[in-house]
Amino acid sequence: MKNYMTLLKKLLANKESLKVLNDIAGGLDTAALILDINGNVLADIGRGQTDPVSESGSFPVNIKGEQAGYVMGSQKAQVIVSILTYMLAAEYNKRDLIDEVFNRYKEINLFYDFTEKILVCDDIKDIALLTLSLVKNFIKADTISIMLKNEETNWIDVITASASAHAEETVKNSIMSFSGESIAEFVMFSGNAEIINDISLDGWTAPGGGKTGSMMCAPLKIKDKIIGAINIATENYTEFTSSDLKLFTTLSYNAGIFIENVRLYKDLKEIFISTVYTLAETIEMRDDYTGNHTKRVMEYSYAIGESLGIEKEGLEALRLSAILHDIGKIGVRDNVLLKPGKLTDEEFELMKKHPVFGEEILNRIKGLEHIIPGVKHHHERYDGRGYPDGLKEDEIELNAKIISVADTFDAMTSDRPYRKGLDPKTAADELIRCSGTQFDAKIVDAFIKAFPRIDMSKL
Ligand SMILES: [Fe+2]
The missing domain is CATH 1.10.3210.10 (Hypothetical protein af1432)
Structure with a gap:
């Protein structure tokens, strides 16, 4: 409601808009006061016309079902209300469009930055830290966990990066068994990203068994193969939105590709070192x-x-x-x-x-x-x-x-x-x-x- 009131004030602060409203009042041969919902006068239009404001009624100005203010004047002032509502809607949509463009720009920048930095990561820990620092620009997050299926041990390798307001960013490694109780396992199984806004109500276990307010979890996929999941969590209750989830899923998709590359690179390096080692032993x-x-x-x-x-x-x-x-x-x-x-x-x-x-x-x-x-x-x-x-x-x-x-x-x-x-x-x-x-x-x-x-x- 407050936002719509601000929008009304902004509209009436514009000389062009005010001139249009004054002209209309003049054309109608009436005067009107435009007020915010607290009764503060924002504009006094058509003053000097024959139809004084004192003989008036009060008509609400609504936008998207919310009241932004009201107009006082004669019955003719209802025309002013209609015009004002139309102008407010146009202003609202314009602002919506600007927000949308700005958000898209921020997202594109995020992915550009992310891709540029992740290219030089040769460690999954670095990828976790980088993902956390980027995610935090857009979505509330205290920790990020990358969970990877380990086919050799049949456990889940967990790399968790945490950053609280009072501490340095930290990364730790742990392992987790397949218990069937974590949201990450569910996501790895279903292949679909999930939002858990209140973990205590939904009965899920947070990664590592810690206390967590809210979580978002997305699968890490390489083509159709799910190699793990990526999870962000907040210590307190957070209302994650579907657009947060969309952004997070796109980020996870990119992180998945790089994580797999790091794993392949490490495997190759190990193969290379053991080949070299065998060669050296043969010579020895x-x-x-x-x-x-x-x-x-x-x-x-x-x-x-x-x-x-x-x-x-x-x-x-x-x-x-x-x-x-x-x-x-x-x-x-x-x-x-x-x-x-x-x-x-x-x-x-x-x-x-x-x-x-x-x-x-x-x-x-x-x-x-x-x-x-x-x-x-x-x-x-x-x-x-x-x-x-x-x-x-x-x-x-x-x-x-x-x-x-x-x-x-x-x-x-x-x-x-x-x-x-x-x-x-x-x-x-x-x-x-x-x-x-x-x-x-x-x-x-x-x-x-x-x-x-x-x-x-x-x-
Ligand atoms: Fe030697």
């Missing part, structure tokens, strides 16, 4: 080691990387470099690689070429350029007396320095046919002794920090 089997050298170098390197605070993407590159650090040994002849005794100078020179062979192999594989320095320089020394390039200090790439420490520690602690491996503590002391000469002291420190008790009983 030619060697005299007792086995699992690659695995241990990878684990030690990763632990050092974490201890140095290297970010997720950097750790992935480090892991690959560590797996492939000795791939160049494939180019070293058996009679040199497998020779039990001491190598001649010429044989040692050939052996020292394996990092360069590794570089040559990896150069042929598109997308692995970033791991080459770690492979090529894992035998460089901090004091510059290593090979193949005699690099020193910070000329040596970080991953290469890390692999050097991990590789040497494993070589020292591994049993060979001609000698027993050192115990971990002695080997760690040896790393410390060679800090600043063979190794970068920062990397040795990070190794000690990663394995403070140096127990490693399962070496």
